[in-house]
Amino acid sequence: MGPERRQSGDPRRHGYLSYSPLFEGLSYDSVEDAIEGCQIQNLSTGEVLLDPTRLNKAMYLVLAGHLDVHLGTENSQDTIPIGPGETLGEMSIIDGQPVSAFVSAGEPSQVVIVPEQVFLENFLLIPGFARNLARVLSARMRESNDRVVARLRERLALEHLQKELQIARGIQEGMLPGRGTLFPDRSEIDLHGLMVPARDIGGDLYDAFFVSPDHLALAVGDVSGKGIPAALFMARVVAQLRLVAMWETSPATVLTRLNRLLCEHNDAGMFVTLLYFVLDIRTGQYRYSNAGHNPPAIFSGGNWRYQALPKGLVAGIMGDAPFAEMDGCLAPDETLLLYTDGVTEATNRAEKLYGEARLLEVLGSPGDPSTAALVERVKRSVEIFADGAAQSDDITMLAIRRR
Numbered sequence: 174m175g176p177e178r179r180q181s182g183d184p185r186r187h188g189y190l191s192y193s194p195l196f197e198g199l200s201y202d203s204v205e206d207a208i209e210g211c212q213i214q215n216l217s218t219g220e221v222l223l224d225p226t227r228l229n230k231a232m233y234l235v236l237a238g239h240l241d242v243h244l245g246t247e248n249s250q251d252t253i254p255i256g257p258g259e260t261l262g263e264m265s266i267i268d269g270q271p272v273s274a275f276v277s278a279g280e281p282s283q284v285v286i287v288p289e290q291v292f293l294e295n296f297l298l299i300p301g302f303a304r305n306l307a308r309v310l311s312a313r314m315r316e317s318n319d320r321v322v323a324r325l326r327e328r329l330a331l332e333h334l335q336k337e338l339q340i341a342r343g344i345q346e347g348m349l350p351g352r353g354t355l356f357p358d359r360s361e362i363d364l365h366g367l368m369v370p371a372r373d374i375g376g377d378l379y380d381a382f383f384v385s386p387d388h389l390a391l392a393v394g395d396v397s398g399k400g401i402p403a404a405l406f407m408a409r410v411v412a413q414l415r416l417v418a419m420w421e422t423s424p425a426t427v428l429t430r431l432n433r434l435l436c437e438h439n440d441a442g443m444f445v446t447l448l449y450f451v452l453d454i455r456t457g458q459y460r461y462s463n464a465g466h467n468p469p470a471i472f473s474g475g476n477w478r479y480q481a482l483p484k485g486l487v488a489g490i491m492g493d494a495p496f497a498e499m500d501g502c503l504a505p506d507e508t509l510l511l512y513t514d515g516v517t518e519a520t521n522r523a524e525k526l527y528g529e530a531r532l533l534e535v536l537g538s539p540g541d542p543s544t545a546a547l548v549e550r551v552k553r554s555v556e557i558f559a560d561g562a563a564q565s566d567d568i569t570m571l572a573i574r575r576r
Contacts, residue, residue, distance in 0.1 A: 193234060193258040195305050207295035212286050216240075216278035223276035229265040230289045234258075238282025243275040244320065251324075253316070254279065264310060266292055350381045354545055361454045362389070363576055365544035367552060369515075369568040376403025377513050377567035378411055378445075382418070387455050390418050393511035393571050394447035394466065397487075406443040410435065410488075414449075424449045424462035425498035428488060432464065432496070435489035444489035448511055457503040457575055462496050464488040467517065470536055471501075472508040472574075477536045479529065480509075508544065508574040510536065512551075515566035519555045522562045527555055544572035 196204050213236065216222060222240060223229055240261070241252040255261055255276070265272045266289050287296070296302050355364040366379050376396035384390050394410060396403045410431075417430045428449055435445070448466040452459040465487035468479040483497035503509055512532075519527040535554045540546055548570045555568060 193260060194309055195260055197305055199299055199301050203299050207291065207299060211291065214284050214286055216282045216284065218278055218280050221275060221277045223262060223272045225271045225274060227271060229262050229272050232260055232262045232266060232287040232292050234260050234285040234287065236283040236285060238278060238280045240276050240282060241279040263306060355381050361576060363544045363574040365548050366571045367548050371564050371567050376407050377515065377569035378407045379569050379571040380411055380414065381571065382415060384418050384451065387453055389452045389454055391450040391452060391511060391571060391573065392447060393513060393569060394445045395513040396445045397443055402441065410445050423498060424451055424460050425496045428462045428464050428485065428496040432488040432494055433492050436492040439489055444487045446487050452503065459503060460498055460500045462498045464496065467512060467514055470510040470533065477533050503575050505575050508572060511571045513567060513569040515564065515568040516551065516555060516570065518566060519559055519564055520562055521558055521560050527558050544574050547572050
């Protein structure tokens, strides 16, 4: 048994020694004599006691509060707490090397400073102290090894997940018509698509495919949620949209049938906002239907404006939801921009929204009229506005211009 903890009126001068496993079973008088004259240091919260860039010349015994051993940088949140009765700094005295980590006070704390000379000439001569020291260092090494192994397993699991996400992102990108200029062999149109996921994989989608030799289907959508669940539902939307679009010519009918399919086996309650166009690239006539999506912007008559939207609920929630249809015409040199709310609802550091008015202003600014330049101009504008603030939503655009 070690010395008893100091009680009220205890004549022993250093009753706190009984807290430390270093002194378990040792002669109390010999320990008190060895520690006599050692100074006590007070530490404020956050104050650094040990620094791996400097040599250490003392052992420290914690009396009150607690110290944090930072595994990594000084500001690392991965720490090991050191409480009353525990010690640190012994190993660096023994091997003459700097300590292996930053140590700071997690709260106002007190420590006894045992200088190197006292440690080597007094403590090591006490019978049983070397045995206790070996036990303490062994236990500390075991705990450190356990943490290293746990962190290694976490790292391997994270790397495995990141690899799977990269594969999933590649599969997702493969389902879309490609990024950049689309259908460059069709001289009648200038078409450009872009998607910037907020995470490794996103829930936004855009698509462009011919349903007949001269009729081009265009779609932009935003799936509810983020990450892998949204990406899986997005893949379902793309696959079923293309399937329905090959059998139906009316955009409203396409969304009606698509909505019914998405409602089947949708226990997770996922849904998608979707804007669907069918454009006759010879005449410029188009028809479109809407499932709760943002209004597209159109450059017509020398100005940019928002196109009126037919009514329609989001797809995937109500199987019998009705969808309306509208039509229009895209004249030569006119442009249509479909986008997701990741553009207009982008936020900056002050948590202000990019907004629809700003989008029209950027679209109307002078510059290269190509769709590639247009999309890049909007993307760059959003980046400048955000000023490094992390975005919570994907940014997707699909722009088409009749030549």
